[in-house]
Amino acid sequence: MEILKKVHSRNIVKWAKNKKDVYVLSADLTSSVEADLFRDTYPDRFLSMGIAEQNMLAFAGGMAREGLTPFVHTFAVFIYRRAFDQIAMSVAYPNLPVKMVGFLPGVLTPGGATHQAIEDVAVMRALPNMTILETGDATEVESVLDVAYKVKGPVYIRMLRGEIPRLFDPAEPMQFGKARVLNEEKKPDFVLVSSGICTEEGMRARLALADHGVKITHYHISTLKPFDHPEIMEAIANSKYGCITFENHSIIGGLGSIVAECMAEAGPGKKLYRIGLKDTFVHGASKAYLMKEYGIDAMSMIALVEGVTGKEYGIEEHDLAETYTPAIHSDAKAEAL
């Protein structure tokens, strides 16, 4: 698997070159959110806002009213938790093109409950006018800016940084509102719908289960809102056991809830199994440890499938395809966090 470093850092510099309306706003985490190269390349289009996120978001709303396109950069958690009212009233209500780039979603940070964005999709999704995107690999990090820029209103992005795998062909960039079909079965046992870093886990689990004859159709979602996928509903209706959602987020309000709402309306008549954080806060530890502890890794999905099918496949951790785990102090990131 190809691993890339600091994809966003380089990409946004190239991408924003001739877009004079694009500004980057940063709240004292400029290197940690890979905006340092942008700052050094286009100092006139970079605004340092200090550790004052509420002001930063409403300030961005003001800029957007006057025709600029602010790309607000900080950790995901400090965007939506700290400045939710500002986002709601100064950005979402007037439907302004403020693009919020949120880093370290879910269990990606060892910083504990204060740093872990575990309900961001839930609360941001409830805001009218809001679009929500999530990146799952390097190809999507490279193409998400284009998608966000073309949306007329506000966009919230769950972004990846540091060392990230390339799961998807660079010739197939992220497309607004389009689900990626990673595997398709005519008569699937399950339909797996995953997002973000959980897609890689889902791919590993699916491959291991395929060896035991379990057929899984797999969709990767990068547009969480709006979500309009009759083809997924149809696949669920045609499946034997139903749908599994898999996300690096609380099962309340995130991808699991999104799919639940659609299923309730479409009526495929199948069950839904949600893998995600089960209505719990999380603490500070490594990503791999937390994914295992809170049951959002490939093995947890395999256990779920075993529970539903009533079979045991004897799959062990080492039977799974390898994932890449960057070192804590990788040189692809500036700080501990």
Added chain:
Amino acid sequence: MNQKQELEVRRAADRIRLRVLEHTVSQNGGYLSQACSSADLFATLYMRVLKLAKLDKPLMPKKFKAVPGPKQKAVTGARFNGNGSPDCDSFILSPAQYALVLYAALIETGRMDARAMKEYNKDGSSVEMIGAEHSPGMEVTTGSLGQGISQAAGIAFARKVRGDKGRVVVMLSDGECQSGEFWEAVQAASYHDLGNLICFVDVNGFQCDGKMTTVMNLEPFDDRLRAFGARVFRIDGHDVQEIERIAKMRPSKKPTFVLCDTDPTRGLPFLKERYPKFHYVRFLDPKDRERYRGYYEKLAAKGDLTATAAIEAEKAAAEKAAAHAAGKEA
């Protein structure tokens, strides 16, 4: 405090720096400049200022159990401090990235078992990198900057109503004072006459992005605070005598703020080469790390750190110069 006591405090401060340096080298990174700037403050608070619960022996932190929920009561690290007793002080560490310094301070003042440092940022441990309320010496969860002082003010209000003898002592960093919430808290604490609240700010002048004046200006910090109704002192944050003197002054009706001007390379001058990026020390390459290991070994062999030694030398030189000048005049 007398001279002997002062030396003890300064030695402890140096050992805090040394311990954090050792940790930074062994873990390949760490919040080292925070130790340099605030070690004197932590040592003075834990040895001379805070009213703490008596401990028979240093405590060993428990493993992390679970996040608070229906089956898990919220636990705090207050037993390492005043343990919630009415006569003891509450200690609120607001910039949770300073937890590493706090842990070192607890060890150096005999309140935490030194083996706890091995648990730092380890999976399943409560000795977290960004300290949370279950971490040793942490009484509330403060890693979202700017929230510590508001919680502390609420605690101060409740303790005032209850008539507790203990005060609420808060340690803040300067960058977090850029947030609106900080100023809202100062406004509320002074409006509600929380004279039992005393806040020490480590004004080291740097934040993640570099020098604070190039990120978002906060000065004149002392005047701004005064305008918000607080009682304000601005001191040399490495002057342990002065920290103690102000901490022990009779409280006024208003909350007290002590702005401690500090140097993020204090005691470890080799850090200056990293200017203006002090926030987190990570090594460029293994050679860089080895160089720091060398610094550590040299300092550790000396026992005392440069801070104390340098101050002694400075003092002696100044005295010598003064004596020399006096001799010339006579």
